[in-house]
Amino acid sequence: MPAAVPAGALPADVSAVQRRTVLVLASGQVLGGLALGATISLGALLAADISGDDALSGLATASxxxxxxxxAVPLAALARRRGRRISLSSGMLIALLGVAVVIAAASVRVFPLLLVGFVLVGSGTAANLQSRFAAADLATDATRGRDLSLVVWATTIGAVLGPNLVGPGEAIGAALGMPPLTGPYVFTIVAQLLAIALYLLALRPDPLVLAAKLRAAVADDAGTRTMTHPDRPALARFAIFAVAASHGVMVAVMAMTPVHLLHHGATLTVIGLTISLHIAGMYALSPVFGVLADRLGRQATIGIGQxxxxxxxxTAWLWSEVSAAVTVSLILLGLGWSAATVAGSALLTEATTEPLRTRRQGRSDLTMNLVGAAGAVGAGVVLGWIGYSGLALVAMLAVAAVVAGLVLVRRRARHAA
Structure with missing residues (x-):
């Protein structure tokens, strides 16, 4: 089956498989988000406690x-060889091992071991990112954005619930004799075990394997394989760039917002509300952008994101001293990230032929994470140099670069036509 097929081209039974696949992937995202929500919320606290230096607390998130x-790339390669079911469950299994290492490091109070554990836990994030591409394996042109966005949206549930389990988790951890600040990882372990079982047992037939088999079976009257879309490497490169640049802008500004607000007298309650609304902007409306990507086009929706x-x-540049304005800015930041990520991921999938798809998807997630890490580090330097308003201006350069790339690919498409 070509990765991109006209609307209505999928047989009814394959459409039913796709609906079930999206439901399984969305459920896995809830479990994965739940597991990672507790992990991320405690990472900085554990790093500061074990290292004895608050300045090193950010290394947990960096790890x-x-x-x-x-x-990202090894898991994508595994998906190419064995399918999404094995790749996603393996990613969660590695993350589960990472949680065990984190708990052990907290017990023996060895900081480097803690960071190793968090590196392994990052496999869960890689698996969660890969899930959105898995939702597109059997999708049609008419539904790819919507299906992908539904899986992204499911992250909202786990991301909201995870941090709220810290209190109950600490009580459970104390009863079990676990090291301080590791009790909530009980929920992480349970969620990851359930996610592994879900992927192994319920993700059948494997969407990527089935898509490859259907693609190989489709032939035209001349006996050659039918390909609805040719491979478009330039467009795929733009999609990777748009997703990575948008992610870098989001991470850079979001990471520095709590520091900026705190230095300007905002309470922890205001800071927490701002970040919560930002996360809601990232995920809650992703189905809206998925529908827009299907109806208006992937490139147009990337433009909306920019x-x-x-x-x-x-908003951040003009009213950086106003807490309410910064909150509005963070909501818009999350919405822009959502539109660009959903549409860019859909564009990457349909611009790439099936044999190359998982390789480019892995490369996209690798680039996205590296740019995000660089954005977080660089944002701290820029904030100290020219302040929050200056950071907003510098981030505009990345937005301008994506818009320029969008104009270029559209111009090339018109000339090719």
């Missing part, structure tokens, strides 16, 4: 990001 980047990102950065 998670680098782990996700490092494992407009939202620009509006966010303009």
């Amino acid at each position: 998670l990001t680098l782990g996700s980047a490092a494992l 407009a939202l990102l620009f509006a966010s950065l303009l």
